[in-house]
Amino acid sequence: xxxxxxxxxxxxxxxxxxxxxxxxxxxxxxxxxxxxxxxxxxxxxxxxxxxxxxxxxxxxxxxxxxxxxxxxxxxxxxxxxxxxxxxxxxxxxxxxxxxxxxxxxxxxxxxxxxxxxxxxxxxxxxxxxxxxxxxxxxxxxxxxxxxxxxxxxxxxxxxxxxxxxxxxxxxxxxxxxxxxxxxxxxxxxxxxxxxxxxxxxxxxxxx
Amino acid sequence: xxxxxxxxxxxxxxxxxxxxxxxxxxxxxxxxxxxxxxxxxxxxxxxxxxxxxxxxxxxxxxxxxxxxxxxxxxxxxxxxxxxxxxxxxxxxxxxxxxxxxxxxxxxxxxxxxxxxxxxxxxxxxxxxxxxxxxxxxxxxxxxxxxxxxxxxxxxxxxxxxxxxxxxxxxxxxxxxxxxxxxxxxxxxxxxxxxxxxxxxxxxxxxxxxxxxxxxxxxxxxxxxxxxxxxxxxxxxxxxxxxxxxxxxxxxxxxxxxxxxxxxxxxxxxxxxxxxxxxxxxxxxxxxxxxxxxxxxxxxxxxxxxxxxxxxxxxxxxxxxxxxxxxxxxxxxxxxxxxxxxxxxxxxxxxxxxxxxxxxxxxxxxxxxxxxxxxxxxxxxxxxxxxxxxxxxxxxxxxxxxxxxxxxxxxxxxxxxxxxxxxxxxxxx
Amino acid sequence: xxxxxxxxxxxxxxxxxxxxxxxxxxxxxxxxxxxxxxxxxxxxxxxxxxxxxxxxxxxxxxxxxxxxxxxxxxxxxxxxxxxxxxxxxxxxxxxxxxxxxxxxxxxxxxxxxxxxxxxxxxxxxxxxxxxxxxxxxxxxxxxxxxxxxxxxxxxxxxxxxxxxxxxxxxxxxxxxxxxxxxxxxxxxxxxxxxxxxxxxxxxxxxxxxx
Numbered sequence: 001x002x003x004x005x006x007x008x009x010x011x012x013x014x015x016x017x018x019x020x021x022x023x024x025x026x027x028x029x030x031x032x033x034x035x036x037x038x039x040x041x042x043x044x045x046x047x048x049x050x051x052x053x054x055x056x057x058x059x060x061x062x063x064x065x066x067x068x069x070x071x072x073x074x075x076x077x078x079x080x081x082x083x084x085x086x087x088x089x090x091x092x093x094x095x096x097x098x099x100x101x102x103x104x105x106x107x108x109x110x111x112x113x114x115x116x117x118x119x120x121x122x123x124x125x126x127x128x129x130x131x132x133x134x135x136x137x138x139x140x141x142x143x144x145x146x147x148x149x150x151x152x153x154x155x156x157x158x159x160x161x162x163x164x165x166x167x168x169x170x171x172x173x174x175x176x177x178x179x180x181x182x183x184x185x186x187x188x189x190x191x192x193x194x195x196x197x198x199x200x201x202x203x204x205x206x207x
Numbered sequence: 208x209x210x211x212x213x214x215x216x217x218x219x220x221x222x223x224x225x226x227x228x229x230x231x232x233x234x235x236x237x238x239x240x241x242x243x244x245x246x247x248x249x250x251x252x253x254x255x256x257x258x259x260x261x262x263x264x265x266x267x268x269x270x271x272x273x274x275x276x277x278x279x280x281x282x283x284x285x286x287x288x289x290x291x292x293x294x295x296x297x298x299x300x301x302x303x304x305x306x307x308x309x310x311x312x313x314x315x316x317x318x319x320x321x322x323x324x325x326x327x328x329x330x331x332x333x334x335x336x337x338x339x340x341x342x343x344x345x346x347x348x349x350x351x352x353x354x355x356x357x358x359x360x361x362x363x364x365x366x367x368x369x370x371x372x373x374x375x376x377x378x379x380x381x382x383x384x385x386x387x388x389x390x391x392x393x394x395x396x397x398x399x400x401x402x403x404x405x406x407x408x409x410x411x412x413x414x415x416x417x418x419x420x421x422x423x424x425x426x427x428x429x430x431x432x433x434x435x436x437x438x439x440x441x442x443x444x445x446x447x448x449x450x451x452x453x454x455x456x457x458x459x460x461x462x463x464x465x466x467x468x469x470x471x472x473x474x475x476x477x478x479x480x481x482x483x484x485x486x487x488x489x490x491x492x493x494x495x496x497x498x499x500x501x502x503x504x505x506x507x508x509x510x511x512x513x514x515x516x517x518x519x520x521x522x523x524x525x526x527x528x529x530x531x532x533x534x535x536x537x538x539x540x541x542x543x544x545x546x547x548x549x550x551x552x553x554x555x556x557x558x559x560x561x562x563x564x565x566x567x568x569x570x571x572x573x574x575x576x577x578x579x580x581x582x583x584x585x586x587x588x589x590x591x592x593x594x595x596x597x598x599x600x601x602x603x604x605x606x607x608x609x610x611x612x613x614x615x616x617x618x619x620x621x622x623x624x625x626x627x628x629x630x631x632x633x634x635x
Numbered sequence: 636x637x638x639x640x641x642x643x644x645x646x647x648x649x650x651x652x653x654x655x656x657x658x659x660x661x662x663x664x665x666x667x668x669x670x671x672x673x674x675x676x677x678x679x680x681x682x683x684x685x686x687x688x689x690x691x692x693x694x695x696x697x698x699x700x701x702x703x704x705x706x707x708x709x710x711x712x713x714x715x716x717x718x719x720x721x722x723x724x725x726x727x728x729x730x731x732x733x734x735x736x737x738x739x740x741x742x743x744x745x746x747x748x749x750x751x752x753x754x755x756x757x758x759x760x761x762x763x764x765x766x767x768x769x770x771x772x773x774x775x776x777x778x779x780x781x782x783x784x785x786x787x788x789x790x791x792x793x794x795x796x797x798x799x800x801x802x803x804x805x806x807x808x809x810x811x812x813x814x815x816x817x818x819x820x821x822x823x824x825x826x827x828x829x830x831x832x833x834x835x836x837x838x839x840x841x842x843x844x845x
Binding site: 295 | 682683684685686688689690692693696697698711723724726728729732733736758759761762763764781782784
């Protein structure tokens with residue numbers, strides 16, 4: 001781990017963002033930069049648009065939870081500069097006692113759409129500014145929690161019987177109606193309580 | 208053809224103005240909208256395709272909003288094959304994860320095995336032997352060929368051509384024979400291990416591969432003859448589902464999808480692994496980013512893969528296959544049963560598994576579908592804290608709504624086929 | 636002519652040519668005739684989800700040629716299908732889909748569970764996976780393997796044909812439908828848990844129909 005080359009982007013990042021760049025380290029040849037939660041969007045936009053950085057390609061968005069319950073959750077952005085052939089990994093540490101929320105980069109990279117939805121689905125981390133943050137892989141009324149969190153048991157919280165019952169009760173036709181399309185379009189403008197009811201899977205009260 | 212046949216084939220049952228059953232002829236040559244009232248077509252129609260539909264290549268569900276036959280919006284619904292791979296990986300030793308990778312992208316299992324082994328080796332800082340590297344290149348390129356063959360066959364079916372399916376599966380069976388002789392399985396190969404391979408190639412295998420490399424291009428040429436200048440194929444594919452280079456980068460596309468849009472990025476060339484820099488091959492790049500260019504790129508990639516295979520066969524020299532480290536590679540069974548030290552290593556490896564140091568590594572390889580990335584976080588124990596798969600076809604599929612804007616309903620099927628999706632990898 | 640009593644051999648089920656002079660006349664049992672027709676013209680509905688679907692495609696393609704078994708017509712519509720072949724793993728999200736497809740298939744219908752995941756959940760003993768499709772639909776033949784080789788699937792199909800030849804058209808229990816709903820056939824989850832308590836997690840499941 002020691003002696004590896006730190007990416008040349010770290011020094012300009014520190015110069016521009018100061019203390020918002022919390023620390024940087026190198027693991028297996030890849031540079032990792034931890035940034036403050038509030039400035040993550042600014043840092044990523046700066047990395048994308050500044051000449052000399054040009055990290056124009058978002059390889060991946062994911063999250064990591066460690067086995068140690070005290071360690072914070074991490075949201076990970078893998079950036080790449082196609083022209084300069086450089087990689088950079090940007091991380092935000094999320095304290096589990098705070099609300100798990102970071103800013104979405106959907107406005108920078110459209111490719112982050114489903115990746116952020118997946119992180120929300122699997123970890124329960126919300127992305128502020130995402131236009132359509134719904135569960136991606138599990139069905140919308142999935143009630144057991146967020147599968148990739150460490151407190152989630154491998155076989156789920158419920159018994160197999162209950163899981164089967166809930167799965168069969170989820171009506172596959174229900175959320176493929178025009179209603180759902182209009183919900184997807186208008187979700188951001190709905191009042192908070194309506195959003196919550198929709199998120200719980202309630203339907204039919206919007207007319 | 209009798210008058211009656213014409214009437215039956217071009218008419219549909221219905222009611223006339225007085226309510227008596229009659230036959231309403233179809234396909235009458237009147238100007239569109241001539242006698243329709245103004246409200247006709249104002250309402251959008253919703254068509255649900257999948258999750259069980261032959262043209263969705265698995266269990267993808269597409270909800271298509273139509274105005275007439277023009278697509279207003281496509282909403283893909285995925286997750287119907289979510290199997291919890293990443294969660295399972297956290298409960299497995301590193302070598303035990305390799306069988307899981309077979310089943311993510313089950314069209315190119317050997318390449319996935321190689322990707323996982325490379326990631327763990329990057330995490331541990333291991334250099335594999337020269338023979339192992341060459342064999343892994345062979346595995347990757349064979350995977351590319353069989354994966355593109357499935358793409359070719361199924362896309363042909365989607366666009367109304369059945370013959371290429373039979374051709375491509377015929378060739379796939381030949382690769383399967385090779386694969387089976389090497390790994391013992393047709394599909395779930397589990398070929399690699401951390402620090403080496405599960406097995407060396409058997410005697411006579413090289414001759415079989417040489418034979419395949421020699422004869423396979425003739426099948427590709429048949430496909431080329433049948434498709435590349437085919438008027439129907441061109442009509443269905445050119446200028447359909449096009450993405451510009453900027454859009455392709457913005458949507459994080461990778462692999463043939465990215466290159467068809469004119470972005471010259473191939474992980475094998477730009478971040479070489481397994482010694483790909485020593486092979487002489489070309490990376491095909493399209494210019495229009497439409498389905499036709501994706502087809503051309505994939506077809507050319509298969510040609511280039513046979514070139515790489517031929518060079519790899521020449522590079523293949525006898526030598527050690529696995530790294531010489533008893534903590535990584537199981538000792539031979541004969542030694543494990545007779546030598547105390549070998550037996551201890553055997554026991555420790557089977558019971559405890561390999562233990563990389565704490566740290567994390569991301570390793571991307573050029574899979575047939577695009578850049579397959581594995582992101583491993585280790586805390587020093589034998590099981591990863593986090594095993595993340597960067598699924599190329601998930602990210603490529605996310606651009607489907609963009610590509611389908613303004614297309615026709617039949618184009619949605621063609622565009623979806625051109626993404627080359629495999630649901631096992633999308634949903635994981 | 637054609638009204639003679641069938642001999643002893645034909646009572647065992649096989650057809651008998653009644654007269655050497657007129658081979659157009661055959662006597663047989665109705666069961667035998669129906670089963671012979673049914674078993675040799677099965678229309679499969681491939682419910683292909685994962686890896687096994689690739690092996691299913693290989694079975695249908697030129698080398699193994701599923702058409703030899705009367706399965707030339709692959710029915711991608713459940714309403715015109717006889718055999719549901721579930722090829723691949725079945726997550727909970729897909730469970731209502733396969734149930735719906737099964738309900739849409741007309742009688743007589745059979746189901747083949749292809750591969751370890753469809754039969755038992757396979758290596759995926761986790762939160763996402765149905766532990767065997769027999770918790771959702773009734774299954775006639777299980778084909779083991781991960782994935783099964785095409786020969787294995789063909790053997791399973793031949794076993795199913797053998798099973799069909801043993802059925803009787805007057806036995807209406809065979810064709811009985813059991814509809815499933817949230818309130819229908821299911822025992823309450825607590826009751827199932829109570830029943831399966833001594834056996835551990837893997838049997839914490841309902842059998843939705845026999």
